Amino acid sequence: MKLEDKIHVLQFFLTICNCLLLILGASIFGCALWILFDNGNLFSDIHSDELQTVAVGLLSVGLVVLAVAALGFVAAHCEARLMLLLYMAFLIVLVLGQLFISLVLLLSQKKIERALDEAVDRMIISYADSRGLTASHRLLDKLQRYEKCCGRTGPDDWKMNLYIIQNLTNQDVLPCSCFNTSCPRVAGEEHPLFGAPIGNNSYQEVQ
Numbered sequence: 001m002k003l004e005d006k007i008h009v010l011q012f013f014l015t016i017c018n019c020l021l022l023i024l025g026a027s028i029f030g031c032a033l034w035i036l037f038d039n040g041n042l043f044s045d046i047h048s049d050e051l052q053t054v055a056v057g058l059l060s061v062g063l064v065v066l067a068v069a070a071l072g073f074v075a076a077h078c079e080a081r082l083m084l085l086l087y088m089a090f091l092i093v094l095v096l097g098q099l100f101i102s103l104v105l106l107l108s109q110k111k112i113e114r115a116l117d118e119a120v121d122r123m124i125i126s127y128a129d130s131r132g133l134t135a136s137h138r139l140l141d142k143l144q145r146y147e148k149c150c151g152r153t154g155p156d157d158w159k160m161n162l163y164i165i166q167n168l169t170n171q172d173v174l175p176c177s178c179f180n181t182s183c184p185r186v187a188g189e190e191h192p193l194f195g196a197p198i199g200n201n202s203y204q205e206v207q
């Protein structure tokens with residue numbers, strides 16, 4: 001095979017690698033933006049320095065991946081040795097960045113899990129309060145329906161809900177998203193978000 005043909009083959013594989021890097025970088029960057037700025041997800045209710053550090057780390061890595069992919073495209077097109085050396089250096093930085101984020105996640109796993117549990121408990125306590133259903137409450141409903149679960153550890157978690165405690169005469173109720181059948185509305189209660197369990201028609205635990 002001629003040297004020119006070898007260079008074309010190398011350019012082809014480098015272009016494929018850069019396309020994969022571009023997709024990866026855009027995905028990481030998008031996930032970081034979602035965690036940091038979307039107010040409708042579970043992470044928006046979590047106040048955790050570790051989670052913020054991970055999100056900022058993902059944002060930085062995503063930007064670096066996008067820059068590396070762009071540099072790789074230019075280096076492959078121009079066949080510039082200096083750019084190819086920079087490309088390799090940035091790849092090393094990417095690997096180190098991924099190792100750093102992985103280390104932070106491993107060291108902070110318990111703290112992040114605890115923050116998630118506390119966020120879910122806060123949503124259960126404030127569900128259907130004076131503000132009505134917020135975006136996080138609707139997310140909780142979606143999670144319970146999708147995961148076929150009720151509460152964080154079980155239906156008893158809903159005994160902490162302030163609306164049930166303060167406003168409902170029958171406190172043995174659950175939100176409609178907890179039922180695996182149509183919601184058995186409470187007789188005489190005007191609030192449409194809760195129903196009374198009949199037999200075993202509610203989800204029992206987190207799957």
